[in-house]
Amino acid sequence: MALVVQKYGGTSVADAERVRSVARRIAERVEAGDRVVAAVSAMGSSTNELIALAREVSGNPHPREMDVLLSTGETRSSALLSMALDDLGHPAVSLSGVQAGIRTDTVYGSARISGIDTARIVRELDAGRVVIVAGFQGVSEDFDITTLGRGASDLTAISLAAGLKADACEIYTDVAGIYSADPRICPSARPLADIGYDEMLELATTGARVMHARAVEVAALNDVDVLVTSSFEDAPGTLIHAEAIMEQAEKVRGIAHQAHVAKVTVRGVPDRPGIAADLFEPLATAGVSVDTIVQNASVEDLTDLTFTVEREEVGRAVGVVEGILSEIGASEVVSDPDLGSVSIVGTGMATTPGFAARMFRALFDHDINIELISTSEIRITCIVRADQVAEAVTALHDAFQLDRED
Amino acid sequence: MALVVQKYGGTSVADAERVRSVARRIAERVEAGDRVVAAVSAMGSSTNELIALAREVSGNPHPREMDVLLSTGETRSSALLSMALDDLGHPAVSLSGVQAGIRTDTVYGSARISGIDTARIVRELDAGRVVIVAGFQGVSEDFDITTLGRGASDLTAISLAAGLKADACEIYTDVAGIYSADPRICPSARPLADIGYDEMLELATTGARVMHARAVEVAALNDVDVLVTSSFEDAPGTLIHAEAIMEQAEKVRGIAHQAHVAKVTVRGVPDRPGIAADLFEPLATAGVSVDTIVQNASVEDLTDLTFTVEREEVGRAVGVVEGILSEIGASEVVSDPDLGSVSIVGTGMATTPGFAARMFRALFDHDINIELISTSEIRITCIVRADQVAEAVTALHDAFQLDRED
Numbered sequence: 025m026a027l028v029v030q031k032y033g034g035t036s037v038a039d040a041e042r043v044r045s046v047a048r049r050i051a052e053r054v055e056a057g058d059r060v061v062a063a064v065s066a067m068g069s070s071t072n073e074l075i076a077l078a079r080e081v082s083g084n085p086h087p088r089e090m091d092v093l094l095s096t097g098e099t100r101s102s103a104l105l106s107m108a109l110d111d112l113g114h115p116a117v118s119l120s121g122v123q124a125g126i127r128t129d130t131v132y133g134s135a136r137i138s139g140i141d142t143a144r145i146v147r148e149l150d151a152g153r154v155v156i157v158a159g160f161q162g163v164s165e166d167f168d169i170t171t172l173g174r175g176a177s178d179l180t181a182i183s184l185a186a187g188l189k190a191d192a193c194e195i196y197t198d199v200a201g202i203y204s205a206d207p208r209i210c211p212s213a214r215p216l217a218d219i220g221y222d223e224m225l226e227l228a229t230t231g232a233r234v235m236h237a238r239a240v241e242v243a244a245l246n247d248v249d250v251l252v253t254s255s256f257e258d259a260p261g262t263l264i265h266a267e268a269i270m271e272q273a274e275k276v277r278g279i280a281h282q283a284h285v286a287k288v289t290v291r292g293v294p295d296r297p298g299i300a301a302d303l304f305e306p307l308a309t310a311g312v313s314v315d316t317i318v319q320n321a322s323v324e325d326l327t328d329l330t331f332t333v334e335r336e337e338v339g340r341a342v343g344v345v346e347g348i349l350s351e352i353g354a355s356e357v358v359s360d361p362d363l364g365s366v367s368i369v370g371t372g373m374a375t376t377p378g379f380a381a382r383m384f385r386a387l388f389d390h391d392i393n394i395e396l397i398s399t400s401e402i403r404i405t406c407i408v409r410a411d412q413v414a415e416a417v418t419a420l421h422d423a424f425q426l427d428r429e430d
Numbered sequence: 431m432a433l434v435v436q437k438y439g440g441t442s443v444a445d446a447e448r449v450r451s452v453a454r455r456i457a458e459r460v461e462a463g464d465r466v467v468a469a470v471s472a473m474g475s476s477t478n479e480l481i482a483l484a485r486e487v488s489g490n491p492h493p494r495e496m497d498v499l500l501s502t503g504e505t506r507s508s509a510l511l512s513m514a515l516d517d518l519g520h521p522a523v524s525l526s527g528v529q530a531g532i533r534t535d536t537v538y539g540s541a542r543i544s545g546i547d548t549a550r551i552v553r554e555l556d557a558g559r560v561v562i563v564a565g566f567q568g569v570s571e572d573f574d575i576t577t578l579g580r581g582a583s584d585l586t587a588i589s590l591a592a593g594l595k596a597d598a599c600e601i602y603t604d605v606a607g608i609y610s611a612d613p614r615i616c617p618s619a620r621p622l623a624d625i626g627y628d629e630m631l632e633l634a635t636t637g638a639r640v641m642h643a644r645a646v647e648v649a650a651l652n653d654v655d656v657l658v659t660s661s662f663e664d665a666p667g668t669l670i671h672a673e674a675i676m677e678q679a680e681k682v683r684g685i686a687h688q689a690h691v692a693k694v695t696v697r698g699v700p701d702r703p704g705i706a707a708d709l710f711e712p713l714a715t716a717g718v719s720v721d722t723i724v725q726n727a728s729v730e731d732l733t734d735l736t737f738t739v740e741r742e743e744v745g746r747a748v749g750v751v752e753g754i755l756s757e758i759g760a761s762e763v764v765s766d767p768d769l770g771s772v773s774i775v776g777t778g779m780a781t782t783p784g785f786a787a788r789m790f791r792a793l794f795d796h797d798i799n800i801e802l803i804s805t806s807e808i809r810i811t812c813i814v815r816a817d818q819v820a821e822a823v824t825a826l827h828d829a830f831q832l833d834r835e836d
Contacts, residue, residue, distance in 0.1 A: 040486030074506075080446035082513040089516070092509035092524050096502035100480075103498035107488040110495070118498050122528075123573060144573075167529060167550075 026191040027149070028053060030062040031159065031181030035198040036255040037101045038068035046196075046255060047108035050154060054114050059149050061188065063159040063181040064105055066097025071174075087132035091161075091171045095121070098158035098177065106156045116154040119144065121161035121169065126180065128162035128170045135162055135170035137179070137242075140187035157184060178239035186246035193248050195235070196255035201262030202227065202234055204426040205279035209414040212427035218263040219277055226369045226403040227280045240264065267371075276370040276379065276424040281417050285315070285363045285407060286338035287395060289330045290345055292355030295322040302352050303329060303345070310344045312337050316365075316398040316405065326355075330396060332407060335361050363395060364413035367405040368420055380404050386423035392416050432597040433555070434459060436468040437565065437587035441604040442661040443507045444474035452602075452661060453514035456560060460520050465555050467594065469565040469587040470511055472503025477580075493538035497567075497577045501527070504564035504583065512562045522560040525550065527567035527575065532586065534568035534576045541568055541576035543585070543648075546593035563590060584645035592652035599654050601641070602661035607668030608633065608640055610832040611685035615820040618833040624669040625683055632775040632809040633686045646670065673777075682776040682785065682830040687823050691721070691769045691813060692744035693801060695736045696751055698761030701728040708758050709735060709751070718747045722771075722804040722811065732761075736802060738813060741767050769801060770819035773811040774826055786810050792829035798822050 030050070037043050046062075053060050074093055078085040085093075102118035109116035121128075125141030148155045159177025162170045172179050178195055185193035199207075201215035202224065219227070221244035228237045234252060243250050243264060253261025293299055300319070307314055317331045333341045338361050345357045366387075373379050383404055387394060392415065396407035408416050421427065436456070443449050456466050480499055484491040491499075508524035515522035531547030554561045565583025568576045578585050584601055591599035605613075607621035608630065625633075627650035634643045640658060649656050649670060659667025699705055706725070713720055721738045739747045744767050751763045772793075779785050789810055793800060798821065802813035814822050827833065 040483060043487050077446060078510065078513060081449050081510045082517040084517065085513045086516040086522075089509040089513045089522075089524055092512075092526075093506055096505050096509075099502050099505075100499055103495040103502075104484065104487045106498075107484060107491045107495045110492040111488040111490065116492075116495075118495055120498075120575075169526075 025057050025059060027059045027061070027188060028192045028194060029181050029185040029188065029190040030060060030194045030196060031177055032062060032064050032105075032196045032255055033177065033198065034065040034068050034071070036196055037064055037105065040104070043101070043104050044108050047105060047112055049196075049255065050109060051112045051114050054154060061145060061149070061155045061157060061184055061190070062105065063157045063177050063184060064098060064101045065159050065177040066094075067101050070097045070100075088168060091132045092169050094171050095158070095161040095169050098160045102156045102158040106154075109154050109156070114154055115152060116156055117148050118156045118158065119148070120158050121180075122163035122167070124155075124157045124184070126157075126162035126183070128164055128172065130164040130166065130168065130170065132170055134173040135164070137162060137172065137183050140183055142184075142187050145184070145188065173236070173238070175236040176239070178236055179242060182239050182243045182246070182248050182250060185248045185250075186242070193243075193250045194261075195250060195252045197234060197252060198254065198256060199234060200254045200257065200259035201252050202264070202278070204277070205417050205421045206281065209281075210279070210418045210421045212418075212421060214427060215259065216262045216277060217260065218265060220267050220371055221264060222402055223277050223369050223371055224264045226367070226400065227278050235264070276368045276373070276426065278369050279417050279420045279424075279426065280367040280369055281413050282365045283410065283413055284335035285332050285365050285410070286335045286341075286359060286361040287330060287332050287363050287407065288338065288341050288345065288357065288359045289328055290349075290354050290357050291328050292326045293329050294353045295325050295327045299352060300329070303348070306344050306348055307341060310340060312341045312344060314341075316396055316407065318396050318398065332363070332365070332396065360395075362410045363407050364410045365405050365407050366413060366416040366420060367403050368424065369403045371402050373402050373404065382423060383420060386419050387416055390415055390419045392419070431463050431465060433465045433467070433594060434598045434600060435587050435591040435594065435596040436466060436600045436602060437583055438468060438470050438511075438661055439583065439601075439603045440471040440474050440477070442602055443470055443511065446510070449507070449510050450514045453511060453518055455602075455661065456515060457518045457520050460560060467551060467555070467561045467563060467590055467596070468511070469563045469583050469590060470504060470507045471565050471583040472500075473507050476503045476506075494574060497538045498575050500577050501564070501567040501575050504566045508562045508564040512560075515560050515562070520560055521558060522562055523554050524562045524564065525554070526564050527586075528569035528573070530561075530563045530590070532563075532568035532589070534570055534578070536570040536572065536574065536576065538576055540579040541570070543568060543578065543589050546589055548590075548593050551590070551594065579642070579644070581642040582645070584642055585648060588645050588649045588652070588654050588656060591654045592648070596654075599649075599656045600667075601656060601658045603640060603658060604660065604662060605640065606660045606663065606665035607658050608670070609684070611823050611827045612687065615687075616685070616824045616827050618824075618827060620833060621665065622668045622683060623666070624671060626673050626777055627670060628808055629683050629775050629777055630670045632773065632806065633684050641670070682774045682779070682832065684775050685823050685826045685830075685832065686773040686775055687819050688771045689816065689819055690741035691738050691771050691816070692741045692747075692765060692767040693736060693738050693769050693813065694744065694747050694751065694763065694765045695734055696755075696760050696763050697734050698732045699735050700759045701731050701733045705758060706735070708754070712750050712754055713747060716746060716750045718743050718750060720747075722802055722813065724802050724804065738769070738771070738802065766801075768816045769813050770816040771811050771813050772819060772822040772826060773809050774830065775809045777808050779808050779810065788829060789826060792825050793822055796821055796825045798825070
């Protein structure tokens with residue numbers, strides 16, 4: 025009798041019919057002899073509707089209250105899914121974050137899980153009930169409701185799987201798994217059979233939005249194998265686990281991209297120690313999240329510093345830099361908001377020659393100019409024109425033959 | 431510095447604009463030096479929408495999960511109202527039923543408050559915050575969410591006022607107070623300056639839907655004076671308190687009515703001891719709520735037993751009686767679903783002669799036939815044809831001169 029932790033996303037429970045369909049899926053599992061704990065997201069677009077409502081009420085909604093408000097979305101779906109299971113003859117119980125013992129810090133909106141007290145869940149399982157946990161939420165030391173950040177129901181499920189030492193952790197979503205590239209822009213993209221935590225992390229942070237980076241980190245930290253699969257069809261799904269199997273190391277596993285990236289260049293920066301800190305500390309203080317950073321070689325002790333940010337943050341970033349321009353002795357700041365990024369991801373990339381060259385060649389063959397390059401152990405990213413991102417993804421998918429079976 | 435407990439109903443917080451308007455009303459009170467605890471209902475018709483959603487998901491929604499689901503409505507409004515107050519520069523905090531220490535039994539859907547632990551509320555007030563409590567909800571000994579029944583946010587406010595020994599308890603609603611009759615059918619009806627608990631209870635149970643009976647009972651039990659007034663205009667409102675002032679005793683204070691009443695008559699019932707129990711116990715077991723009961727004088731040891739129920743329960747009631755007809759030795763059961771009730775309510779009615787006679791005369795003068803009569807210490811109720819209820823209310827309002835100032 026295996027203990028399975030599942031997670032169902034917002035599209036999987038978007039309306040009453042889909043809630044009933046998820047209940048039937050869980051019921052089959054229970055009838056097959058498994059014990060099931062399911063974390064569930066808010067229905068469809070309800071979280072966005074609540075955010076809009078809060079903004080109507082307050083110009084600057086208080087973060088504690090925003091968490092109270094948003095948590096109700098997951099609470100609702102957990103109650104509905106539990107009802108649907110009861111209706112199928114399977115006793116079920118919905119638990120809120122506090123009831124499920126999901127303890128967090130007090131950083132409202134993006135609280136971190138500090139521990140899970142599984143006593144109540146175990147008691148309910150032992151009583152023969154299916155346990156439906158409201159995803160995305162926890163409780164602070166002050167007994168206040170916290171939320172774990174957008175898309176964090178994955179985090180709830182993975183943390184529960186770790187805390188309960190579950191035999192399996194399954195994330196049900198609206199796609200068939202982790203794809204070799206975004207299938208909406210690359211028709212030959214296909215679901216991967218498996219992928220390593222590190223590779224998944226690079227895909228998640230560079231644009232593949234199936235799993236949030238923090239959820240992947242927690243899975244890696246607790247060595248939880250995570251199956252990502254579809255709640256709408258019977259797909260084998262993608263297993264995210266400790267290491268890609270041997271034959272798949274030193275291969276490009278997927279193409280990630282970001283459609284909306286802006287580049288900010290600070291010109292004529294004096295090339296002295298500490299200059300980067302002087303520039304990036306004010307940006308961090310202003311809450312601007314900087315992605316790639318590139319510093320050109322100096323000419324006459326002056327250099328250009330270029331960094332990328334999400335497109336919607338470019339105005340704020342430029343404002344911050346303009347405010348400190350004379351202080352740091354730089355000459356000017358310019359920006360380009362119409363860029364995107366494309367990345368190849370795969371274990372062993374840094375230690376295996378030839379990947380970068382093949383990537384650059386493939387982009388050149390499609391007349392795609394590279395604006396910036398950055399690399400990690402398992403990723404090479406090129407910043408290109410926004411209107412060439414889709415073509416770049418497809419070109420790289422072809423070049424690395426990702427349409428073929430592993 | 432007075433401590434005031436307020437309650438705002440669903441229409442008072444139906445949208446973002448009204449939530450902000452309620453926040454301004456509370457802010458004025460805080461600026462005048464008072465400390466405020468406000469209980470709040472779910473927005474507008476959201477509770478009905480949730481009930482409909484639950485019924486889409488399950489033919490017979492599990493009561494525990496129904497409470498989890500419904501409680502989210504009040505949680506949402508409490509968070510939004512708290513945000514709106516913060517926006518006005520008044521620190522506020524929303525508390526759920528469990529956070530506000532509202533302990534109940536485990537009768538889901540109509541849980542009874544067993545006690546209130548005010549520690550957290552007092553701590554928040556001492557920290558200078560306005561406390562917004564999600565109405566209608568509590569927490570069971572098993573740490574599960576319970577709800578107190580429809581319209582029970584009044585109960586939350588009155589219980590909090592009792593537990594906190596508040597200086598005032600104010601119920602804000604969409605009307606100007608407790609009226610001498612329903613103003614929608616009796617244009618000369620006017621708000622009463624004050625009314626006794628007992629009178630209010632009779633008005634509440636016989637159709638005046640401004641305050642729920644249980645809320646009035648709890649106010650009486652704890653001697654909490656309750657001001658019922660409008661959240662949309664500056665009305666003096668109606669004070670519900672221990673006794674109507676002297677000059678108002680022995681007067682009809684208001685006319686209550688119910689539009690949809692059905693009458694069930696069991697014919698040829700043997701007139702033996704225990705027969706009423708044999709009849710009404712199966713009805714109670716089936717959850718049929720019986721209102722007025724009348725037994726005619728016997729003829730040859732056979733009698734007719736008549737009782738009234740809400741119109742929508744008549745089918746169930748007749749079914750139950752048909753099932754036990756031969757067992758109790760009665761001859762037949764007939765029903766009339768097209769009735770209503772009209773009541774005059776006032777302290778001292780039973781001990782003062784003439785009220786009943788004036789009531790019957792007024793109805794006769796309007797050609798309104800009386801189908802059944804029942805009385806209490808402070809109420810006389812006549813069952814009449816449903817289509818004559820409105821005329822009966824106005825006739826009685828005129829006859830007892832309720833359009834005049836107290």
